[in-house]
Amino acid sequence: MHTPLHLRTSAAAMIGMPVKNAHGGVLGKVRDLAVDPAKDTNHVAGFVLRRAGKERAPGWVSIESLERTQAGDLRLRPGAEVRPVATDHEYLLLDRDLLDQQIIDVHGHKVVRVNDVDLAWEGENGHAPLRLRIAEVEVGLRGALRRLMKGLPRPLASLSEQAAARIIPWEFVDLIERDPARRVRLKIEQNRLAKMHPADIADILEELAPAEREAIFASLDEEVAAEALEEVDPKLQKALLEGLDSERVAEIVEEMDPGAAADLLAELPDERSEAILEEMEPEEREEVEGLLEFSDRSAAGSMTTDFVSVHLNATVEQAVEALRGFEGDADTVTEVYLVDDDDRLKGVVTLPRLLLASRDTLLQGLAETYIVSSGLHARDKAVAELFDKYNLRSLPVLDDEGKIAGVIHAEQVITQLREE
Template identity: 60%
Template sequence: MTKHLSQQKTSVATLMGTPITDAGGAVHGRVREVVVSPAVDPSHVYGLILRGAKNDRGDRDVMVLITELMLTAQGAMQLRESVRPGLLPDDESYLLLERDLLDQQIIDVHGHKVVRVNDVDLVWESPQQPGGDLRLRVAEVEIGLRGALRRLLKGLPGAMVARITTRLTPSIIPWDFVDLIGRDPARRVKLKIEQDRLSQMHPSDIADILEDLAPAERHAVFLSLDEEVAAEALEEVKPKMQQALIEALDSEKVADIVEEMDPAAAADLLSELPEERSEAILEEMDPEERQEVEDLLEFSGNSAAGRMTTDYIALPQNAILSDAVEALRHFEGDNETISDVYLLDDEQRISSVIPLVQLLLATPAAPLADLPGAHLVTCDIDANGRKVAELFDKYNLRSLPVLDHDKRLVGVVHAEQVIGLLRAEH
């Protein structure tokens, strides 16, 4: 007789050691593991590993599929008639919830932090039709005291444990929001559920997560990011962490990431590496990106030139609005850093600075030189970091053009570079 289910809950900790009987009522084995097969269904339990039972080969640990179980009127798990013990799963793609999740670190992408799993909540689902198969859904992971206490009380009667633990406020993460930092011996990410969620987070949040992880897990997560996201995250972490993240990567892989970084940030990163390692990475970069970074490497990191980027938008002083729109469409740097368009004369000197907001108010054929310009504040290429910070503070700047000794525009310092400079000094 199958018990009517109304979203009846259990958990991995609760199931451990629970007996499963055969049709005659004899104990067939006790639950040792809960198995999920991500390739089949990442949201439902695939089977249970039992200890104490034997299969045809004499193994004492066997697996029973969830579809081979039923719940009695008393809520106990019982094998369906004629079910024989199966072989243990040896496919590495299986996820064992007790082994692979409990006490492991996971990324709470919803809360943008790293937490530890204390238990995994499961929900029995009624068959969709009479005589149909039971399903056991993976609902959420417990990261608070309730899950930890449930495991501490393991072995006591289930009803007693439930009465004690239900008094505690749950601290959970829905399964859909979980990113598991499991890794195989080759230190690759073993499984990532809802994999795209991490890439959609702000680079600063990803950087915080990386800094909270142990080295091996940190490396696994960093490798799982695409090159653009990895580059943005790398810009947000401290120099020592940057070196740790790229230490085990080959020069070609690092070059692919560095090419996606802001040139100034890339130059800062390479300047902290041993010369031989830095040269090897530069050799793997595309010529254009390599030249930009090599030019910046010549300058002191504390100077304006050492903090500037060559990613900016500059147009001839006779340009019109449609030219600016086209330049913005084809800009390969970080669009979020662009606050102004620089108009240059024939000598590459700044004739006007046009805030982006002015472009929104102009007609397509409007000459940019006729639009209201911002107050022009610049600094010399040799200006030190303190001077640059003072200019940003005094004039409330979002960006600061850097001029060479002939007053030609050679780069721009953005506010985020100044923030990075101030962090480095403290």
């Protein structure tokens, strides 16, 4: 909606503006702009005033009690008065709670700082009550310069409007409720959040201040929280989990890759780790506990127990059914493993070969001519050399009986190499 220039203003421009009585006397100056989230999140409800004269207590005037003169001055309507600020009411104050605070730019997948809030006057025809609509949040240079140049002569101050504007529509801004103070963020609906890459969510969490970070993480569902948690470093992982009870952490850990879950729990104090394990479902707990027995610098310490295996006499159709029933992260699956009656590894079939074959084809005929594997206790350096030598996408890890204990994916090797 286009708003004429003379009806536009901003929070920075309003703060310090005098409010006058019907005779032109100054009653006080705008100290802050208040929004009543319970009633209307799109309009300013009123102003908190720094009163003129000897009155020390801040005053309150509602927007409906004001009128604007042709010169742009604010005056109280006849019969209206400055009232005490209601202490029992939860207002969002634009200066206190929004300006200079961090919010999430959902579209840019990053954290930005609020420099100003753009406003638009409504109800100027003299019949409808005066209203002040919140249009957008300024996160670019224009808002910063506008505040920096406030109070300078108009020709100089107007230079700020020539700067590039970076704005976020107000309808994307929502409250994060937390104690002891409130902050704001861009509203991230679950369906939109689910479409964001976990690495982008992790970047956002890393940029936020601790309290905002914890509030955002606590709002995520278990699956999204698990994916994001796998993308952040161990120090931040522990910080994100500190404010959550063991039951909630267990729900998140159960959604993680077992190898990543074991790495996470290994970094926590034993008492905390044991409390989380006790809250987990028996099957998931057993998987993670088994991985905790191995060094994180060994093949077993880097592997996941989520993989797809079928009998070596299976057909393509049976392999596809196994893939459909796979409950792990399907994006990590690059091969199907063939095992005998004793679950020993006998072959590897890549997904491209599987997809190009007819449904009744026996998998044995599609298997690679050689099998590259690792033992449980192979060091991470030896594992990396195997990936490099054979250009692997994944590597099966075998126990002493030749059974598949787990699989290492290339991304785990890359992460380890980056850490070194």
